[in-house]
Amino acid sequence: MASIDIANIQKSYGIHPVLHKVDLKIRDGEFVVLVGPSGCGKSTLLRMIAGLESVTAGEIRIAGKRVNELAPKDRDIAMVFQSYALYPHMSVARNMSYSLRLRKTPKERIATVVAGAAAKLGLDPLLERRPRALSGGQRQRVAMGRAIVRQPKAFLFDEPLSNLDARLREQMRAEIKKLHKDLGATSIYVTHDQIEAMTLADRIVAMNAGVVQQVGSPLDLYDRPANLFVAGFIGSPGMNFFEGTHHVGDRPRFEIAGDIGIPLDAPAPLANNAKATLGIRPEHVVLAGHGPETLLATVDLVEPTGFGIILHLSLGRAGFKAFTNDRSFLTASGTIPVHFPTHALHFFDGEGNRV
Amino acid sequence: MRAKAAFLTVAHRLAILAYIAFALFPLFWLLKVAVTPNDLLYSEGIRLWPSRASLEHFDFVLRHSAFPVFFRNSLIVSGSTAIVVTILASLSGYALSRFRFRGKYWLVTLMLLTQMFPLVMLVAPIFKILSPLGLTNSLTGLVIVYTAFNVPFATFLMQSFFDGIPKDLEEAAMIDGATQFVAFRQIILPLTLPGIAATLGFVFTAAWSELLFSLMLISGNEQATFPVGLLSFVSKFSVDFGQMMAAGVLALIPACLFFLLIQRYLVQGLTAGAVKG
Known part of the structure; x- marks a missing residue:
């Protein structure tokens, strides 16, 4: 587990700026939700933390260490994708153990860790299946399992529930919250759904057009929105x-x-x-x-x-x-x-x- | 309604049957002539099957002609071309699909441009290039020429297969601890097997049946590939159809075997379940 410091981060594609001077300190074990409409730069910011996008200016530190130039594999973070991004040619067990196998973890240890994660997520009976034989909710769970076997410094979630139907989304939302309570892992969660933001976050970062609008606890943003954008975005039906x-x-x-x-x-x-x-x-x-x-x-x-x-x-x-x-x-x-x-x-x- | 559905099914099957008969008839004729003994070839008129079939042509082709040499040469040239082209095309197709780099647009344009020339135009210049290098009348020279001609198209083919694989997958692998190359090898490549099989098959058959360049660059039987070898059954005063067809039938075997081997990878759908939907 680790803190994540984002100092004065900027991102441009050519001459088009997509993130303007973002400053954010995420404490060890904190659950931070980046929320905003599509195109507000929240996913870009997450991908920069993951190392999938280069940093135009500013500095990202994970556990105090500058990671701007580090490859994703060296940042020791796990990410859950909106599309789940399960490896289709590997069984559930092999999907979950891929990161451990890359790190040459001993076989016995892999078996224990995968079994533990599978038990936690209710995946035991599915371990030998291929992703195509799983339902949406099960694939989502495997994606989470793949993240937790690593015990990484931080979890990144990129709209992980967007592809699920409403009921399942509600259920998985609760499971993610429970999981965070159990593991106490530093988490950054991107969503455009303000309900997810309100229910999951320790702190919400509301973003619009590449600019952070307000950072605060869910009720802070609800009760004392800093501007019209936040006031209109948080709450349903809206203000x-x-x-x-x-x-x-x-x-x-x-x-x-x-x-x-x-x-x-x-x-x-x-x-x-x-x-x-x-x-x-x-x-x-x-x-x-x-x-x-x-x-x-x-x-x-x-x-x-x-x-x-x-x-x-x-x-x-x-x-x-x-x-x-x-x-x-x-x-x-x-x-x-x-x-x-x-x-x-x-x-x-x-x-x-x-x- | 049921009668109509049944009628449509029958019509559908009949249409397919007609198409298959049309497509396979030349192959059947090849086989028919190959098993017709010489004395019956011109005397029986047009019949679907000779009154007496024999394997004498096959026997002659295999034991008394240079065909085994042609066959071996073709196998070497087509096999090497297919493997080299597929490796190059996989790497370049991946680069075109995933990386943004300077000059990409012009590179693609240039590659397309190479596909616009009639090959006949290039025979003389290529001969001129290869001759001082000692690559005429050599199988290596042929492999180089075939590779050069096939790489652009194969690259576009492979690129389209890579484009079909979600970028999320290799990003997930990279976050899981893989380098980009390991992600390519362990995650992307296995999912591209259908594309690799298709490229291998396409290049193999293209090289297998290529006549123009092997005719121009190869002289003599020692290095001749099979299409050139077939011409040796044409002599000044006669064409030995029986032996030629027998050789043709034998030449079909590796192509058939090859496709039998890769056909299970040609079936798409391996990526199902990777991402949503």
């Missing part, structure tokens, strides 16, 4: 945004299109008449009103999910969503009163940064 103007005075409010004023208990840390964006998570919208300033929202659509109800509402021209567990809203129509509690509001300035 609602309203563009408008901030007004201070004896009745502070946030005015959105159509002269609709969202009342605030206290002014936000923004100048008077400043243009800004207000954000609120669907589950924080209160579907009740009190007093003369109550907002009336039009019900556009009701989506029951079983777990709760997603209401598609609109205030003037601005559409937004609210989430509730109250089943009486299944039949909601016309207009209903809504309230935006000030403590649940997020404000973002003209550049999209949190204020």
Whole structure:
């Protein structure tokens, strides 16, 4: 196990920069998830740590040792690929033992380690099969088994669950978390799925367009998103945004299109008449009103999910969503009163940064 | 519906049968003439099978002609060409498939360009090159010439097979602790066996049946390959069809054996299960 330091890393293909000055310190045993939309550079960063992509500038250190120029085989890391990348001409057992055989590990030791990993992953009955005779979930497990027999300094996961169906993905997600708890191995996990990021990570690194947007614990990113990108990316259904103007005075409010004023208990840390964006998570919208300033929202659509109800509402021209567990809203129509509690509001300035 | 399906199946089989008959008829005729004794060859008219078959032509070809020498020469030339070309094409095909390097575009263009010349045009220059090197009238010279002609196409063939193997596999091997060359040898090469078999077969048959260059570069029976040797059955005043056909039948044997040997690798699907799907 080891720490991984990424200092000022940059990557360009020709003149096209794909990663801008990424700085990240990953502690020994930490589970870090790189999350972002496709093309944000998260996979490139992972592949640079693995040694599969060259480093344009900056330094990567594994366990304190600079690895920029080291071949992948000398970095002592294991990687689980999205495609599993199992060797089709080898049995499950030989797939798992390939790295050990390359290292000329004694036969008895290989047998013990492979048997141990197979038991851990429930692969015992499949050891003599070829990958083509396995289901998607089993192949995924073999790929994990291949990684854990090594006891490497770190595990890298490149969207390992993307090819599985929803139910299996949920199951494997839990297994990965359990495995990390058991092994305590430093892990870097790339995904575009924010649920995977939220559930697995000790720390999330949210990336967009080659730039790290925010680094923090899952709840940090959820409760205090650093900018509009993170606010919109984390959470499902996503955060609602309203563009408008901030007004201070004896009745502070946030005015959105159509002269609709969202009342605030206290002014936000923004100048008077400043243009800004207000954000609120669907589950924080209160579907009740009190007093003369109550907002009336039009019900556009009701989506029951079983777990709760997603209401598609609109205030003037601005559409937004609210989430509730109250089943009486299944039949909601016309207009209903809504309230935006000030403590649940997020404000973002003209550049999209949190204020 | 069932009647229609049955009819379609029958029609399908009949079409295949017709095609096979058409494709194999020349081979059948070769065999028929080879077993027809000389006295019946011109006297019986056109018949599907002679009234009396004999192996006398085979006996003559094997015991009294230079055919065994031609046969041996052809085997040496075609075998060596196939092996050398396949090794070169595997390495260069892998490079073209996996590496980005300067001048790659021009290299590929140049290789394509070599395929655009009619070979007849090159006979004189090649003779001029090989002659001072003492490589005319030598099997080595032939192997070199055949290798040069076959490498470009074989390289493209191998490249397409390498392109079909996911890059993830060798990356996984490299992370598992292999160098790029070990990953190539232990992971990629075994998965490319169908491609290697196809390339071997293609080059072997191309060299086996090549006439033009062996005719031009080889003189005399000692170094003649089999296609040139066949011409020795044509004399000034007559063609010994029976012996020629018998030699032809014998020449088919190694090609058939060769394909029998590699056919199981020609069947694709070895990569199934490597990655998703």
